[in-house]
Amino acid sequence: MNIDPHKFCVAPMMGYTDLHFRYLLRLISKPPILYTEMVTANAILHNENKKINKLEHNNEHPLGFQIGGDNEIQFEECAKIIESYGYDEININVGCPSKRAKSGNFGACLFTDPKKVANLSKCLIENFSKTVSIKTRLGVDNEDSYEHLVDFISKVSDSGVKIFHLHARKALLTGLNPRKNRSIPAINYDRVYKLKQDFPHLKIIINGEISNIDKIKEHLTHVDGVMIGREVCNNPFILHEIERSLDPSIMKINKEDVLQTYFLYIRNNIKYNQKITDFTKHLAPFFKGKIGSKHTRAVLCHELNYVSNPIDKLEELINEEVVWETDGQDLSTRVM
Numbered sequence: 001m002n003i004d005p006h007k008f009c010v011a012p013m014m015g016y017t018d019l020h021f022r023y024l025l026r027l028i029s030k031p032p033i034l035y036t037e038m039v040t041a042n043a044i045l046h047n048e049n050k051k052i053n054k055l056e057h058n059n060e061h062p063l064g065f066q067i068g069g070d071n072e073i074q075f076e077e078c079a080k081i082i083e084s085y086g087y088d089e090i091n092i093n094v095g096c097p098s099k100r101a102k103s104g105n106f107g108a109c110l111f112t113d114p115k116k117v118a119n120l121s122k123c124l125i126e127n128f129s130k131t132v133s134i135k136t137r138l139g140v141d142n143e144d145s146y147e148h149l150v151d152f153i154s155k156v157s158d159s160g161v162k163i164f165h166l167h168a169r170k171a172l173l174t175g176l177n178p179r180k181n182r183s184i185p186a187i188n189y190d191r192v193y194k195l196k197q198d199f200p201h202l203k204i205i206i207n208g209e210i211s212n213i214d215k216i217k218e219h220l221t222h223v224d225g226v227m228i229g230r231e232v233c234n235n236p237f238i239l240h241e242i243e244r245s246l247d248p249s250i251m252k253i254n255k256e257d258v259l260q261t262y263f264l265y266i267r268n269n270i271k272y273n274q275k276i277t278d279f280t281k282h283l284a285p286f287f288k289g290k291i292g293s294k295h296t297r298a299v300l301c302h303e304l305n306y307v308s309n310p311i312d313k314l315e316e317l318i319n320e321e322v323v324w325e326t327d328g329q330d331l332s333t334r335v336m
């Protein structure tokens, strides 16, 4: 059974959905489209981040690249660069509420200027041969009526965009930091369902606080797909559970096999001068609720950088049976 890549997909998340996490997720589940962290048009053009080239990937298709910016000329150039790296989709960020986004006029503040977003989309569509999509909120500050949302979707879809990811709450650009903007104000799924009814020809993907299979199944009766963020960071194996719930013929995978393949990946890819914790921090959720998980987490996220044979130390740690025993506690380290 072929599962549509947008039926369940992984949200772009800064600090999480990097090259290594995506590699790990792809070991767990093949169908969902994964997205990069947001990269600004300026950073793409100047390739500022020398530590990791954020355009690099491991052929982990289907894979979307998320861009932030507000300049049409830059977008034309970026589309060509992203095309040359072989991405399957470009997603425009119209949801980021950070101060940096606000001062750079990108992210959520673009919601109030649908014509601009339509023009940016057009620049991408004309210079990128595959899909262009938008990730947005239900509104921004006081521009939060359903009519505003319909106006935004109408104008942007007229430019040729057919896929919209809706984080089902509005963004508040003053008084709330990005983290609080992920839980305030209350989520409004009904508005996204209504949008799908009013735009049946568009692919509407719902996002926000989706964390279990029953809810996913319920959403899929209303919209075309679900996008999951924090729950994937806290429990990457949810992707496998979702896949099996949609297609029970999929063979079960086990954590040990995933870990062994990921170890090999670390061995083959770690470069001189690179922190091993860039790779191992993504393994911390495997140990949530297990004995000594806080200690295990400290090792995976920090201490391994300071030992002489970190990969051997890592394997030693993982092979200690006790780290796999459940204590039913320590759920304190969830991504919020």
Ligand SMILES: Cc1cc2nc3c(=O)[nH]c(=O)nc-3n(C[C@H](O)[C@H](O)[C@H](O)COP(=O)(O)O)c2cc1C
Residues within 6 Å of the ligand: 011, 012, 013, 014, 015, 016, 037, 038, 066, 093, 095, 096, 135, 167, 182, 207, 208, 209, 210, 227, 228, 229, 230, 231, 335, 336
């Ligand atoms: C740590 C973190 C970083 C995020 N970075 C981005 C980002 O780069 N681009 C983006 O569109 N959304 C970003 N988001 C928002 C998520 O994509 C998603 O919309 C939000 O977390 C709600 O989904 P969830 O409740 O399933 O996590 C981020 C969220 C988190 C938790």
